[in-house]
Amino acid sequence: MKTVLMVAEKPSLAQSIARILSRGSMSSRKGLNGTCSVHEYTGTFTGQLVRFKMTSVCGHVMTLDFLGKYNKWDKVDPAELFSQAPTEKKEANPKLNMVKFLQVEGKGCDYIVLWLDCDKEGENICFEVLDAVLPVMNQAHSGEKTVFRARFSSITDTDICTAMVRLGEPDHNEALSVDARQELDLRIGCAFTRFQTKYFQGKYGNLDSSLISFGPCQTPTLGFCVERHDKIQSFKPETYWVLQAKVDADKDRSLLLDWDRVRVFDREIAQMFLNMTKLEKEAQVEATSRKEKAKQRPLALNTVEMLRVASSSLGMGPQHAMQTAERLYTQGYISYPRTETTHYPESFDLKGPLRQQANHPYWADTVKRLLAEGINRPRKGHDAGDHPPITPMKSATEAELGGEAWRLYEYITRHFIATVSHDCKYLQSTISFRIGPEHFTCTGKTVISPGFTEIMPWQSVPLEESLPTCQRGDTFAVAEVKMLEKQTSPPDYLTEAELITLMEKHGIGTDASIPVHINNICQRNYVAVESGRRLKPTSLGIVLVHGYYKIDVELVLPTIRSAVEKQLNLIAQGKADYRQVLGHTLDVFKRKFHYFVDSIAGMDELMEVSFSPLAATGKPLSRCGKCHRFMKYIQAKPSRLHCSHCDETYTLPQNGTIKLYKELRCPLDDFELVLWSSGSRGKSYPLCPYCSNHPPFRDMKKGELPGPACLSMLGIGQCVECESGVLVLDPTSGPKWRVACNRCNVVAHCFENAHRVRVSADTCGTCEAALLDVDFNKARSPLLGDGTQHTGCVFCDPVFQELVELKHAASCHPMHRGPGRRQGRGRGRGRRPAGKPGTRRPKDKMSALAAYFV
DNA sequence: GCAAGGTC
Numbered sequence: 001m002k003t004v005l006m007v008a009e010k011p012s013l014a015q016s017i018a019r020i021l022s023r024g025s026m027s028s029r030k031g032l033n034g035t036c037s038v039h040e041y042t043g044t045f046t047g048q049l050v051r052f053k054m055t056s057v058c059g060h061v062m063t064l065d066f067l068g069k070y071n072k073w074d075k076v077d078p079a080e081l082f083s084q085a086p087t088e089k090k091e092a093n094p095k096l097n098m099v100k101f102l103q104v105e106g107k108g109c110d111y112i113v114l115w116l117d118c119d120k121e122g123e124n125i126c127f128e129v130l131d132a133v134l135p136v137m138n139q140a141h142s143g144e145k146t147v148f149r150a151r152f153s154s155i156t157d158t159d160i161c162t163a164m165v166r167l168g169e170p171d172h173n174e175a176l177s178v179d180a181r182q183e184l185d186l187r188i189g190c191a192f193t194r195f196q197t198k199y200f201q202g203k204y205g206n207l208d209s210s211l212i213s214f215g216p217c218q219t220p221t222l223g224f225c226v227e228r229h230d231k232i233q234s235f236k237p238e239t240y241w242v243l244q245a246k247v248d249a250d251k252d253r254s255l256l257l258d259w260d261r262v263r264v265f266d267r268e269i270a271q272m273f274l275n276m277t278k279l280e281k282e283a284q285v286e287a288t289s290r291k292e293k294a295k296q297r298p299l300a301l302n303t304v305e306m307l308r309v310a311s312s313s314l315g316m317g318p319q320h321a322m323q324t325a326e327r328l329y330t331q332g333y334i335s336y337p338r339t340e341t342t343h344y345p346e347s348f349d350l351k352g353p354l355r356q357q358a359n360h361p362y363w364a365d366t367v368k369r370l371l372a373e374g375i376n377r378p379r380k381g382h383d384a385g386d387h388p389p390i391t392p393m394k395s396a397t398e399a400e401l402g403g404e405a406w407r408l409y410e411y412i413t414r415h416f417i418a419t420v421s422h423d424c425k426y427l428q429s430t431i432s433f434r435i436g437p438e439h440f441t442c443t444g445k446t447v448i449s450p451g452f453t454e455i456m457p458w459q460s461v462p463l464e465e466s467l468p469t470c471q472r473g474d475t476f477a478v479a480e481v482k483m484l485e486k487q488t489s490p491p492d493y494l495t496e497a498e499l500i501t502l503m504e505k506h507g508i509g510t511d512a513s514i515p516v517h518i519n520n521i522c523q524r525n526y527v528a529v530e531s532g533r534r535l536k537p538t539s540l541g542i543v544l545v546h547g548y549y550k551i552d553v554e555l556v557l558p559t560i561r562s563a564v565e566k567q568l569n570l571i572a573q574g575k576a577d578y579r580q581v582l583g584h585t586l587d588v589f590k591r592k593f594h595y596f597v598d599s600i601a602g603m604d605e606l607m608e609v610s611f612s613p614l615a616a617t618g619k620p621l622s623r624c625g626k627c628h629r630f631m632k633y634i635q636a637k638p639s640r641l642h643c644s645h646c647d648e649t650y651t652l653p654q655n656g657t658i659k660l661y662k663e664l665r666c667p668l669d670d671f672e673l674v675l676w677s678s679g680s681r682g683k684s685y686p687l688c689p690y691c692s693n694h695p696p697f698r699d700m701k702k703g704e705l706p707g708p709a710c711l712s713m714l715g716i717g718q719c720v721e722c723e724s725g726v727l728v729l730d731p732t733s734g735p736k737w738r739v740a741c742n743r744c745n746v747v748a749h750c751f752e753n754a755h756r757v758r759v760s761a762d763t764c765g766t767c768e769a770a771l772l773d774v775d776f777n778k779a780r781s782p783l784l785g786d787g788t789q790h791t792g793c794v795f796c797d798p799v800f801q802e803l804v805e806l807k808h809a810a811s812c813h814p815m816h817r818g819p820g821r822r823q824g825r826g827r828g829r830g831r832r833p834a835g836k837p838g839t840r841r842p843k844d845k846m847s848a849l850a851a852y853f854v
Numbered sequence: 855g856c857a858a859g860g861t862c
Contacts, residue, residue, distance in 0.1 A: 010861060035862065059860030066856095073855070081856095092860075121860055182858075189857030197856080215857045326862075338861085513859060638855090 004045050005109040005137070006054040006150075007102070007129050009117045011036050012336060013155065014056035017115055020160045021052070031055060031105065033096045038105060045111065055105055060121070061098045061128040062089040064182045066190070073194055079597075081191040082590040087183060099132045106133035110140075113148045114170055115163075118385055120572060124178035126170040153385035154345045177572035180582045184564060188589045189215045192555075192596070199600060200607060201638070202649060205617025209525040209540055210637040210654075216561045217509045219548070221517045222526050223556040224502050225535045226545035228494040235490035241270035242484050245440050247283045247433070247476035249468045254479050257283070257433055257440035263486070274483045276436045283433040283440070285474040293445075295424040295461065297452040299342040299381040300389030301415045303511040304504050306337070306408075309415075311533050312497040313458070314407050318515035324408050325390070333401070334412055335391040338512050342381030342389055350375060350420055356395045362410075363417060366455050375420040392416050414455050421452035424460070429467045435478060442467060493534040506558035507565065539610040547603025551596055615644035622660050624648075625671035625690055633658060641674075641689050650689040652676065661686040683740050683747070685728055716759060716794060717769030720806065721746050729759055729772070739794065739804075750794065750804040753777045764793035772800070 008014040018026050018039035026041040039054040070076050070085040091099060106112070112133060116122035126149060140146045148167035152159045192214035200212055241264055245257040264270045299305075303322075310321035325337035344350065354375065357367045381389070392413040398406045425448040433440045444467040453460035470476075494502075496518065503509055509517050518535075521527050526541030537545070548556040567585055570576035618632035624643040631643040631650070639658065641650045652658055656678035664673045666688035677684030715728055716739060729739050737757050739748040751757055755775040762771045776788045782803060783790055792800050 057860090058862065061860095063859085064857095071856085078856095093862085096862085117860085125860075178859080185857040185859085187857090191856090193856040211855065213856065217858065330862080510859075512861080516858085 001042070001049060001051050002045075002110040003051045003053060003108065004111045004113060005106050005133065006052060006113040006115055007133075008054070008056040008115040009122055009125060010058060011056050013115070013117075014039060014054050016155050017160055018052075018054035020155075020157050021054070021164060026054075031101050033098070033101050035096060036101060050111075053105060053109065054115075057098055057102070057116075057125060057129060058093065058096055060092045060125055061102070061132060063092040064088075064186050065090050066186070073198065076194075078191040078194040078198075079590070079593060081187050081194070082586050082593065085187075087186065102129060102132040103136045107136040108138060109133075110138045111146050111148065112137065113150055113164075113167060115150045115152075118151055118153065120174045120178050123171050123174035127172070127175045130170070153383065154341075155387065156345050156347045158347060159345075171572075173574045173578075174572045176578040177568040180571055180578055180585075181564075181568055183582060184585055184589075185216060187586060188593075189213070191593055195593070195597060200604075203604070203613060204607060204611040205614040205632075205634045205642065206612050206636050207540060208636045211524055212540075212544070213520070213524055214555070215517075215520075216564065217513065218517045218520050219544075219556050220506070220508050220558040220560060221499070221503060222521045222537070222541055223545055223548075223558070224499055225494050225521070225527050226537045226542055228491065229537045229542060232490045232493070237487045237489065238265060239267075239485060239487050240265045241267055242486065243270070243273055243277065243438065243440075243481060244484055245277070245283065245433075245435055245481045246479040248479050249476065253465075255442050255467070255476075257442050260439040260441060267485075270483055273438055274481065277438050277481045280436045280478055280481075282475040283435045283478050285470050285472055285476070286432040286434050286439070287430075287472055288432070288470060289430045291428050291430075292448065293426055293428050295426070295451075295453070295459070297376070297379065297418050297421055297423050298415060298456075300344055300378050300391075300419045301412060302339050302342045302389055303337060304340070304500060304514065305342070306390055306412065307515065308497040308500050309411060310408060311500070312495060314404075314411065315533060316404060316408065317519070317529065317533070318496065318500065319519040320404070321408060322515050324405050325412075328401075328405060328409055328412075332393055333396050333409055335389075335393055336387045337390055339387035339389060340382070340384035340511055341386055343383040344378050344381075344388060344419075345383075348388060350378070353391050353393060353416065354420060357392065357413060357417065360395050360413075361397065363414070363455060366421075367417060370417070370420060376422050378419040389419075390416075417455045418452035421455060422449065424451040424453045425449045426461045431467060431470060433476070435481065493530060493536045496529070496533045496535060499535060502558075507562055508558055543603070543606045543610055547606055550602040550606075551599045552592055555592065555596070614642045614649065618642065621658070622672035622674050622689065623665075625666065625669040628670075631689070650693045652689065653687070653692075656684075666691060683745075684733070685740065715770065716772070717767065719746055720795075729757060735777075747807045748794070748804050749807060750800070751776070752803075753780050755788075760791055762791075764796055766796045767793060769793055769795055774800075 006014075006017075008017055014037060015028070018028075018041070022039070022041035022043065026039045028037050028039045030037055035058060036056050041052050041054075042049060043052055044050065045052070064087050065071070066081070066085050066087055070081070076085065091097075112130070114126040114129060116125045116129070130147065134147075137146070147169065149170040150163040150167055152163040193211065196212040196214060200207060242262070243259045245259070246254045247257065249255045261273070264273070306325065307318040307321055310316040311318060314321070316324070322337070325334065328334045329337050351371065354367055354371060358364060358371060360367065390412055392409065396406070396409055398410075400406075401409055427446045427448055428443060429446075430441060430443045433442070444464050445461050446464065446466050447461050450460060499518065500514055503514050503517070508514075521541070522529060522535075525538055526544065527535045527537045530536045545556055554560055564585060567576070567581050571578050571581050614634065615632070617636070618634035620630035621633035621641065622631055623629065624631050624646060626648075627643065627645045629643065629645045631641040634640050634642055638654060639652045641652060642648070643650075652674070653676050656676050659675045659677075661673040661675040664686070665671065666673060669688065669690040671688050671690040673686045673688055675684055675686045729737075734755075734757065735753050736749060737751045737754055739750060740746065751774050753776070755777055757775075758773045760771040760773045763769060764771060771791050772794050773791045774789070776783060776790070778786075778788055781788050783799065790797075790799055794800050794804055
């Protein structure tokens with residue numbers, strides 16, 4: 001029997017589609033990566049009985065990156081990234097082993113049906129799947145078609161079954177347009193980001209951002225926030241005047257009337273209108289109206305609307321809201337949370353999910369009534385053909401979900417119930433008055449039936465006293481006419497919800513990536529989230545955007561993306577050549593880049609105002625090995641040492657504190673050593689600022705710590721647990737002395753209360769580790785007799801063995817540690833494992849250490 | 855270390 005491999009874009013869709021096509025009779029198993037499942041069943045395909053294997057990928061299989069050597073920031077001129085630097089496709093998520101998985105499942109299959117999402121990205125993934133799978137599939141008989149594309153617009157029985165009988169072919173042009181987008185984003189984003197970062201980080205010490213990034217989505221996103229900031233800054237309040245009239249309605253009730261002119265900006269004119277009305281005793285009723293109006297129930301919920309409400313009403317950031325929604329989805333409480341669609345397909349069973357809510361403590365009454373009296377069909381929304389709107393799938397209580405997840409679930413559920421409820425109906429009464437020559441109006445609303453506002457009370461029409469009944473020609477006594485002086489007020493900072501709306505309107509990002517872009521500009525310190533989730537740009541964010549305004553405003557305009565996308569669409573439609581569009585667009589941006597580099601002084605002028613030069617930042621810490629002057633320690637991210645005399649900067653390990661280390665100097669380069677430590681219970685080790693930036697040994701990675709020069713004074717021998725680590729004495733750890741591995745989290749506690757511990761120049765005759773020279777405290781010396789000094793091997797010496805206890809550093813939370821590392825505590829009694837068979841270690845310590853790195 | 859786009 002022949003086999004048909006079918007691939008969807010994500011595991012959940014593979015399951016839904018397989019269930020529909022197999023009519024529920026399938027057998028399922030997990031794939032080798034533990035994430036994707038394979039659903040198998042038999043059926044007919046092109047008139048023959050076949051075995052179907054339905055599985056999925058997890059989004060993109062591959063991602064685009066530069067060849068490794070072009071990722072060295074110090075060695076590559078960012079301008080090269082526009083054309084010279086070659087790119088390669090790498091597995092998007094190596095942990096998932098997607099290519100291997102597809103090949104295991106695809107081996108021996110005869111046909112393939114691609115069920116990827118029906119958008120350009122999905123079309124591109126089709127070809128990623130084919131690249132992986134075609135080489136291992138059975139060879140086709142001559143002329144026989146083996147590759148098919150299913151096109152569907154919703155995940156319903158009819159749509160899926162129709163797609164299955166009308167299989168087509170994957171669209172190469174659409175896939176190419178995505179290839180082009182990937183390459184453009186990569187080349188342009190990385191070139192600008194690297195240039196800006198290096199340029200400004202090399203000049204300013206208090207930027208407080210380890211990266212100064214640029215991107216066709218994130219930069220316009222930041223642009224929106226700064227645009228609002230500028231509006232606030234340049235706002236000039238204006239004074240205006242309004243007339244307010246009050247008439248007597250009943251004995252003890254008066255009505256406030258709104259002026260039909262709303263407001264005027266000229267005091268004298270306002271005064272003139274006041275004078276003309278003030279003398280009038282009566283207000284004439286000119287007209288009355290009573291209209292039944294409706295407040296529409298909401299459209300079914302899609303991702304972007306959910307994120308807006310989560311931010312504005314629940315106070316949850318988009319990234320967090322999305323994570324919470326994903327958890328609710330995987331636990332089965334809600335349907336798939338990433339969708340653009342606000343329309344339920346005709347065949348969608350609305351009553352099923354509603355019935356689930358019929359006994360919920362908070363809304364059972366409303367739901368039961370809806371079920372008994374009949375639900376209202378949801379409004380017609382937009383069908384993007386991806387997934388149904390976000391729908392609660394099973395009932396849940398606050399206790400069950402807890403906190404944030406509950407609040408989001410509650411909103412989703414209330415919103416869903418609202419979409420099948422009736423509109424809110426109310427009566428709007430209006431009375432138009434004339435006082436002298438001026439016209440005034442009074443309106444009032446009374447609810448006829450609350451409809452959906454019952455389940456969404458925050459949307460309800462506010463209760464108002466009803467207006468008095470009257471008709472044209474009636475008069476009311478004027479109680480008062482007065483002139484109020486008011487001022488226009490500036491807009492407030494952009495709310496996250498407003499920003500989402502702007503991004504959606506300008507096509508910046510997608511429902512899945514909008515939260516990521518917002519998160520990026522926050523994390524990079526371009527904007528800060530203020531109360532009410534308003535986004536206030538930082539001085540860095542403002543300087544960046546104003547700099548783009550000065551140099552090349554297109555870099556920050558929202559049209560930067562849509563203009564490129566227009567070109568990409570030509571590729572997708574087959575109207576333009578992929579190579580040509582790519583080459584042309586890269587050429588345009590390459591010119592922009594060179595102009596930007598040439599004009600960077602314009603942005604720099606703005607930087608100077610807000611930030612201090614490297615030389616003026618930080619405090620003197622350690623001496624430079626070249627000029628022997630003090631270098632300054634700059635604590636702001638990324639922490640580093642700067643020698644203003646040599647104009648050199650040396651980056652330091654992050655996330656820890658740096659101190660001077662005993663004024664010792666590195667024997668290789670004469671730089672003063674510094675001591676890095678992380679947290680109170682973490683590790684610490686000395687390092688040479690020069691060695692760790694300019695590794696003296698081949699193949700030693702930059703930033704690998706501590707530098708071998710320092711190890712030469714403190715290294716003891718190979719780690720007892722990991723392959724490549726070196727055990728290093730932590731010379732600051734006394735009186736609870738420690739020896740720690742420079743790679744893994746092995747820590748040995750030893751020689752408690754010893755006065756002094758030093759690494760000796762001699763090595764152990766048995767295991768070749770460096771000997772330790774220990775001065776014990778006289779009163780507590782473990783040595784026989786009254787000796788206080790002992791030299792020996794920490795692994796082999798019988799005296800020392802009793803004094804060494806092996807542990808693991810608490811530098812990271814146990815939850816995040818890999819499984820193999822938690823070997824518990826144990827006394828480091830055993831001998832150090834012998835070297836690899838057949839390898840003889842050189843005696844000399846320096847060359848022994850070099851052997852680890854070369 | 856960088857982009858944006860999928861998804862877990």
